[in-house]
Amino acid sequence: xxxxxxxxxxxxxxxxxxxxxxxxxxxxxxxxxxxxxxxxxxxxxxxxxxxxxxxxxxxxxxxxxxxxxxxxxxxxxxxxxxxxxxxxxxxxxxxxxxxxxxxxxxxxxxxxxxxxxxxxxxxxxxxxxxxxxxxxxxxxxxxxxxxxxxxxxxxxxxxxxxxxxxxxxxxxxxxxxxxxxxxxxxxxxxxxxxxxxxxxxxxxxxxxxxxxxxxxxxxxxxxxxxxxxxxxxxxxxxxxxxxxxxxxxxxxxxxxxxxxxxxxxxxxxxxxxxxxxxxxxxxxxxxxxxxxxxxxxxxxxxxx
Amino acid sequence: xxxxxxxxxxxxxxxxxxxxxxxxxxxxxxxxxxxxxxxxxxxxxxxxxxxxxxxxxxxxxxxxxxxxxxxxxxxxxxxxxxxxxxxxxxxxxxxxxxxxxxxxxxxxxxxxxxxxxxxxxxxxxxxxxxxxxxxxxxxxxxxxxxxxxxxxxxxxxxxxxxxxxxxxxxxxxxxxxxxxxxxxxxxxxxxxxxxxxxxxxxxxxxxxxxxxxxxxxxxxxxxxxxxxxxxxxxxxxxxxxxxxxxxxxxxxxxxxxxxxxxxxxxxxxxxxxxxxxxxxxxxxxxxxxxxxxxxxxxxxxxxxxxxxxxxxxxxxxxxxxxxxxxxxxxxxxxxxxxxxxxxxxxxxxxxxxxxxxxxxxxxxxxxxxxxxxxxx
Amino acid sequence: xxxxxxxxxxxxxxxxxxxxxxxxxxxxxxxxxxxxxxxxxxxxxxxxxxxxxxxxxxxxxxxxxxxxxxxxxxxxxxxxxxxxxxxxxxxxxxxxxxxxxxxxxxxxxxxxxxxxxxxxxxxxxxxxxxxxxxxxxxxxxxxxxxxxxxxxxxxxxxxxxxxxxxxxxxxxxxxxxxxxxxxxxxxxxxxxxxxxxxxxxxxxxxxxxxxxxxxxxxxxxxxxxxxxxxxxxxxxxxxxxxxxxxxxxxxxxxxxxxxxxxxxxxxxxxxxxxxxxxxxxx
Numbered sequence: 031x032x033x034x035x036x037x038x039x040x041x042x043x044x045x046x047x048x049x050x051x052x053x054x055x056x057x058x059x060x061x062x063x064x065x066x067x068x069x070x071x072x073x074x075x076x077x078x079x080x081x082x083x084x085x086x087x088x089x090x091x092x093x094x095x096x097x098x099x100x101x102x103x104x105x106x107x108x109x110x111x112x113x114x115x116x117x118x119x120x121x122x123x124x125x126x127x128x129x130x131x132x133x134x135x136x137x138x139x140x141x142x143x144x145x146x147x148x149x150x151x152x153x154x155x156x157x158x159x160x161x162x163x164x165x166x167x168x169x170x171x172x173x174x175x176x177x178x179x180x181x182x183x184x185x186x187x188x189x190x191x192x193x194x195x196x197x198x199x200x201x202x203x204x205x206x207x208x209x210x211x212x213x214x215x216x217x218x219x220x221x222x223x224x225x226x227x228x229x230x231x232x233x234x235x236x237x238x239x240x241x242x243x244x245x246x247x248x249x250x251x252x253x254x255x256x257x258x259x260x261x262x263x264x265x266x267x268x269x270x271x272x273x274x275x276x277x278x279x280x281x282x283x284x285x286x287x288x289x290x291x292x293x294x295x296x297x298x299x300x301x302x303x304x305x306x307x308x309x310x311x312x313x314x315x316x317x318x319x320x321x322x323x324x325x326x327x328x329x330x331x332x333x334x
Numbered sequence: 335x336x337x338x339x340x341x342x343x344x345x346x347x348x349x350x351x352x353x354x355x356x357x358x359x360x361x362x363x364x365x366x367x368x369x370x371x372x373x374x375x376x377x378x379x380x381x382x383x384x385x386x387x388x389x390x391x392x393x394x395x396x397x398x399x400x401x402x403x404x405x406x407x408x409x410x411x412x413x414x415x416x417x418x419x420x421x422x423x424x425x426x427x428x429x430x431x432x433x434x435x436x437x438x439x440x441x442x443x444x445x446x447x448x449x450x451x452x453x454x455x456x457x458x459x460x461x462x463x464x465x466x467x468x469x470x471x472x473x474x475x476x477x478x479x480x481x482x483x484x485x486x487x488x489x490x491x492x493x494x495x496x497x498x499x500x501x502x503x504x505x506x507x508x509x510x511x512x513x514x515x516x517x518x519x520x521x522x523x524x525x526x527x528x529x530x531x532x533x534x535x536x537x538x539x540x541x542x543x544x545x546x547x548x549x550x551x552x553x554x555x556x557x558x559x560x561x562x563x564x565x566x567x568x569x570x571x572x573x574x575x576x577x578x579x580x581x582x583x584x585x586x587x588x589x590x591x592x593x594x595x596x597x598x599x600x601x602x603x604x605x606x607x608x609x610x611x612x613x614x615x616x617x618x619x620x621x622x623x624x625x626x627x628x629x630x631x632x633x634x635x636x637x638x639x640x641x642x643x644x645x646x647x648x649x650x651x652x653x654x655x656x657x658x659x660x661x662x663x664x665x666x667x668x669x670x671x672x673x674x675x676x677x678x679x680x681x682x683x684x685x686x687x688x689x690x691x692x693x694x695x696x697x698x699x700x701x702x703x704x705x706x707x708x709x710x
Numbered sequence: 711x712x713x714x715x716x717x718x719x720x721x722x723x724x725x726x727x728x729x730x731x732x733x734x735x736x737x738x739x740x741x742x743x744x745x746x747x748x749x750x751x752x753x754x755x756x757x758x759x760x761x762x763x764x765x766x767x768x769x770x771x772x773x774x775x776x777x778x779x780x781x782x783x784x785x786x787x788x789x790x791x792x793x794x795x796x797x798x799x800x801x802x803x804x805x806x807x808x809x810x811x812x813x814x815x816x817x818x819x820x821x822x823x824x825x826x827x828x829x830x831x832x833x834x835x836x837x838x839x840x841x842x843x844x845x846x847x848x849x850x851x852x853x854x855x856x857x858x859x860x861x862x863x864x865x866x867x868x869x870x871x872x873x874x875x876x877x878x879x880x881x882x883x884x885x886x887x888x889x890x891x892x893x894x895x896x897x898x899x900x901x902x903x904x905x906x907x908x909x910x911x912x913x914x915x916x917x918x919x920x921x922x923x924x925x926x927x928x929x930x931x932x933x934x935x936x937x938x939x940x941x942x943x944x945x946x947x948x949x950x951x952x953x954x955x956x957x958x959x960x961x962x963x964x965x966x967x968x969x970x971x972x973x974x975x976x977x978x979x980x981x982x983x984x985x986x987x988x989x990x991x992x
Contacts, residue, residue, distance in 0.1 A: 163434065
């Protein structure tokens with residue numbers, strides 16, 4: 031799509047919140063955040079072939095970092111953001127570098143353990159993390175004298191989404207993206223062609239985790255609360271499901287999957303209540319068995 | 335001619351139907367998640383209360399319409415649902431889900447200046463972490479629970495006790511309050527243990543407690559399966575010190591899953607089956623629904639009645655007037671010891687009378703009699 | 711000292727449960743390389759099966775136990791047919807069935823969540839509370855002995871090994887791959903279901919009990935090594951002892967003790983992913 035068209039799309043997305051009620055605005059924002067997360071995860075899993083369950087944990091690490099640095103250590107906002115990103119990067123490196131020696135699903139398990147450990151640390155963190163109750167009662171400090179809230183903050187989220195998509199899109203198109211796909215499809219052949227497989231994996235993991243962390247920082251000021259149940263394990267699986275059902279490897283797929291699986295519980299609530307998870311499980315199973323390319327694959331098939 | 339009459343009739347209907355507009359009360363409950371065992375009966379209590387009031391003509395001549403949403407025990411959904419209810423015109427929101435969910439709803443209700451109340455959450459921090467003048471809590475606070483338990487235990491001359499809880503957020507919160515209360519009374523906490531969700535046994539924790547040789551053990555946990563593990567370990571270790579528990583033990587499920595394990599365990603409760611209001615409530619509930627209620631239903635019922643009372647006193651559905659009315663309210667409900675009233679003196683927003691809890695004991699497998707009242 | 715002995719007994723029993731779950735993983739990983747996370751949910755199914763047959767319908771214990779095992783064998787076989795075989799036949803990459811099984815995990819959990827109220831459900835003991843631990847240990851010993859004999863002495867067991875070593879060669883030698891896979895899944899489900907049934911009198915059957923067990927079982931497997939059946943049991947015991955001894959004796963706040971299995975998992979995966987016991991002939 032042409033650049034002008036893209037700008038038009040994002041302008042529309044940014045203008046929309048000013049016309050929605052507060053409830054719909056809330057749902058819209060969270061949906062945008064999920065799309066952002068799914069895009070990052072799609073790059074890690076769909077394009078580079080790494081299964082990991084820590085994506086959502088980094089979302090939480092970013093959120094908690096910025097809140098703690100801003101309100102407990104009392105750093106100014108820009109420094110808190112930068113420091114938060116640094117924390118995510120360091121943590122991601124600490125996990126990724128040793129983990130590159132592991133194949134396939136073992137990385138997934140290490141990251142699963144990491145995600146659980148994160149929750150344990152949050153719960154036991156006492157005054158620093160707010161323990162099991164989390165931290166609340168804070169607000170985004172004024173930036174350059176302006177208080178950004180309500181629909182204006184949604185514009186920030188749209189900007190985040192646009193930036194994330196831009197970064198990932200460029201990377202995907204570059205030789206790095208090709209290297210990632212090579213690593214996904216056939217690591218030995220990739221190595222034979224001169225791709226440093228380990229380094230590629232580490233970079234992808236660190237980059238996507240940092241992006242998730244930034245998204246988390248933005249999230250921290252959406253509900254103005256962070257607590258351990260929000261960042262629990264259910265959502266880690268949900269991201270994976272979103273990408274699989276939408277179509278792994280394609281940005282559009284990640285977006286479609288995120289929108290569908292995020293909104294589905296709201297539509298299904300009158301019918302099946304909490305058990306929308308059942309529908310998700312069935313969708314994932316169906317996707318893998320019948321249409322591994324996901325919904326995007328189906329779309330392609332029909333539009334041919 | 336006919337069209338003219340139809341038109342006038344239609345216009346009249348519109349006008350009169352406006353006057354019959356309902357009073358919308360939002361309820362955020364957990365219908366399917368982890369707190370369903372508590373939320374469901376309490377919500378049934380609310381529904382019964384609303385139906386009962388509607389049968390008697392409603393409030394201010396208008397019927398009550400309950401807008402019930404399900405937050406599935408997910409705090410992030412909770413906040414969105416609060417917004418939805420406010421957009422739909424709810425003048426009051428009743429929070430019947432987990433403590434963190436209620437907390438999250440508060441950020442919304444504070445911003446939207448909409449009255450909100452939880453009749454059953456017991457986390458003390460709900461009224462202290464956020465200064466939200468539109469929020470009240472009439473559930474039995476953790477601090478009141480431990481104070482009541484301690485008053486009962488005072489006669490037993492406890493010097494050293496053990497404290498055990500689980501790693502849920504409410505369990506940890508109650509644990510903190512219990513410890514604080516114990517230490518303030520000069521009782522030494524010689525062992526403090528946590529049973530994690532998903533554990534297969536509580537034996538190591540119970541061994542540690544046994545080694546510390548306490549006079550009694552206080553339980554602050556709220557997860558059923560883990561509490562059962564604690565009871566089993568207690569039996570296996572062959573210890574005999576008395577057990578005093580938070581109000582979590584008042585949930586009837588323990589009578590089935592902990593059969594044979596809880597005889598003699600004392601627990602705080604907000605329900606005195608001998609109270610005349612309780613007897614009246616139980617009879618009315620049985621008559622209307624054909625089922626027997628238990629203590630959890632009472633929380634919801636009292637919540638609904640409190641809201642109705644506030645709206646009646648306010649004389650309108652203006653949120654500010656309702657807020658002022660609730661803050662000045664005194665009301666005797668189903669829950670609590672005999673003669674207890676809810677009230678919010680001195681601008682406080684936690685309305686449960688500190689002397690209003692009772693201590694009951696399990697006799698066999700049944701929830702038995704009241705053995706102590708209040709904090710004296 | 712008496713404390714230590716008591717704790718050892720308790721840790722041995724817990725270790726047996728973890729070992730059974732680890733065995734379930736192992737039975738499926740060896741011939742197919744598929745890591746089936748749904749074993750936790752299978753254990754939950756076993757627990758609910760126990761509730762159903764033993765509490766609701768009050769079968770005599772051994773009959774109820776047999777019914778649960780039979781049910782689980784069927785479930786395992788069914789899972790394989792539905793989620794695994796079509797993918798293997800299509801030649802899908804190894805990741806595909808693993809992900810499909812994740813979908814199954816959610817489906818199993820939600821099916822139970824829909825069919826039963828969310829409170830924990832009581833499951834009776836085999837004898838009484840004091841003797842449950844011995845029962846768990848005895849049953850586990852029998853199962854592991856059986857598994858060991860199966861792999862070492864029987865023709866079927868050897869064919870499992872052959873498939874594990876080289877699928878193509880095994881197929882060429884006339885071993886029916888899909889039958890081996892189906893049997894592997896059925897056996898895995900049986901072991902997992904048994905674990906759930908044995909642990910449920912203590913923890914009660916509830917629909918969230920699956921994931922923690924799946925993680926503990928997998929940690930046990932990683933510690934013990936995938937190569938040998940005994941490894942699963944060894945890993946389970948080591949994990950349970952580490953957990954319980956840390957809780958009892960370590961001078962750290964109890965909340966942190968939950969981190970121990972997770973830390974173990976991460977450390978072992980990063981430092982010694984093949985586990986403690988090497989496969990025979992490897």
